[in-house]
Amino acid sequence: MASREMKILLGADHVTGPLGSGSAAVLSAMLNSTCGLRPEQVPGGAMASVGRAFQQQHLDRPLEVQLLDCIAHCRAQLSEDVFSTHSEHAPRTAVILSTTKGEIGLLENGDVESALLPSLAERIRIGALLHASPIVVSNACASGTLAIKLAADLIRVGRYDHVLVLGGDLVSRFTLSGFASLHALSVEPCRPFDRTRDGVSLGEAVAGVVLSNDPSLLAEPLGEYIAGGMGNDANHISGPSRTGEGLVRAVGAALRRSGMTAKDIGHINAHGTGSVYNDRMEAVAFGRLGMEHVPTNSHKGYFGHTLGAAGVLETILSLHAMRHMQLPASLGANDLDELPPLNVLQAIGTPLSNTLLKTSSGFGGCNAAILIDAC
């Protein structure tokens, strides 16, 4: 049974991606069934649906620009700028950056050294006048959710008081060509949990949220972090476990630490990429956990799979949705896959309780799960 002497709150958030900027605005677009995915030809010649957001400005470091902008938006919402290197609180703060490929355009242009993730982190430190370089978490598509869990763990054990969790990744020729070579891309916008789903849609986004043990720092907290868990599939480098092993362990660990059971979960925001295997694996896992009745959705039909940003972006939007008691439909799930059953939202729904379960899964077999009580 978890005893919580310390409350870890989430707030001061910001998102930007294919549906625009600002968490409230993006949620509103989702509740209006807006899809931010557009047809685009990918390397190899096939057509795909892609969620672009940052390329219009022709900058050579678009991710860095968006990350710095996101940091500014988050910090502006704090009662005190504890993250500034000049703040007395600075040594008790950290920034965690979740990304898979970082500023990948630099590598595409031949500057491998500048494309390295620590180089990006250092530029963020300098550009945002931070106390230290962001801690970079890179666990494929599970990174964002894992980064939030790590932030909470580090606050809970007393190493930090405040952690800004950032997630960001770009759509790039590098990544599109890779997913195309795996024949993993859907031509039409992805259809998570749909019977005819046939692949993922890639999107780009940046998202940020602050975790803190000091309620006075956050004017309107989004939620209270309860517990998290992680587990590996130990199965195949790019294919998920058929029995959802890692995900079951991740969620199971989170439940054990929180003292909650399946009955307490109000909403599941799943990973739901639209791939045949991933979505089936999740349905198997949630079934094994006794959660097939919980209102469940994936956000990826709205803006695509944003890789390192996904866990952070989707957690933020889910918490906003729960605050408004309006859960977006799982866009693209028109005709549900029956086996195994899952309560996938085909219209706007309401949570059963204020407890959110957010899960993410990635290449390498990593799975992360977090439980947050929405405020």
Next chain:
Amino acid sequence: MLNLVASTRLTGGRLSLNGNDLAEGQGEDAEMLRALYTAVGLDYPKFHKMDMYARLALLASEPLYRMLRADGADIANAIGLITLNRSGSAATDVEHWEPVRRGETASPAVFVYTLPNTGAGEITIRHGAFGSSICLVSERPDCDLLLTIADDMITTQGMTHVIVGWSDIFAAPFANGPSTTLFAGFALIGHGAGTPLTPTGLQAILTQH
């Protein structure tokens, strides 16, 4: 207090356990890793499909998992893993990108390794390890942070041991060209038998000098 149970080091064609040479591999880079694979008696054909980062991490951590298996440790459930390096998967990224840049077909077998955490993924697959794992990328190891994470994995996440490993195939800065500097240092950490491990002590294991 966290204790160092054992450590390995792979550098200059030598794989050593607790400072004692285990195996030697002639040649450079991929050739050397293949030679070590044979010398260590790995018998795991999937090794040859991995990229250099994954092969390096797998080889360097192998003696520690063998030790754990011999001691009857619960590898399936209770061995945490923290992997880190500086270059992420940069060499493999370049290998994926080059044909794409020229307008040629990408290789899926190369692309699936263009992520920093695939070394950890391959380790967990080989050893059937379902427990906690995290992959970080940093200029140099923050050993204070690593020990904090390892301690939490043991204290709160049900792990009995944590393996922390730095494995990279380039010395800073990134070297274009044929010469690489493969280095891996892995530490097996636990609360049981061993010598107390400080951040400085961990740093000595995870870094080349």
Next chain:
Amino acid sequence: MAPEHPSPQPASKPSSRSIEMDREELKRNLKEQIVKQLNLEEVKPESIADDAPLFGEGLGLDSIDALELIVLLDRHYGIKITDPKDGRTIFVSVNTMADHILAQLAAPK
């Protein structure tokens, strides 16, 4: 390197004996290309039987290998497969791969 696509056949067909030799050479090449492309370091190309199943037991190939075989056909023979599911019949054995390649190369454009 992809061989040149043959121009439409002239009036006289190639002798069946030369097709047979081409087929044998094609299968030998395929085995070497498979071992190289799929990093099957511990497998000797000549040990792969023409009709041995490539997937399942034996070579122990997986889903990524199936995708790499698609790349092999493209890179070495200029043959494109757009639906990976077609691979289920084409990549059954070296024989079926050779059949597919010969059929594709002989097909009128």
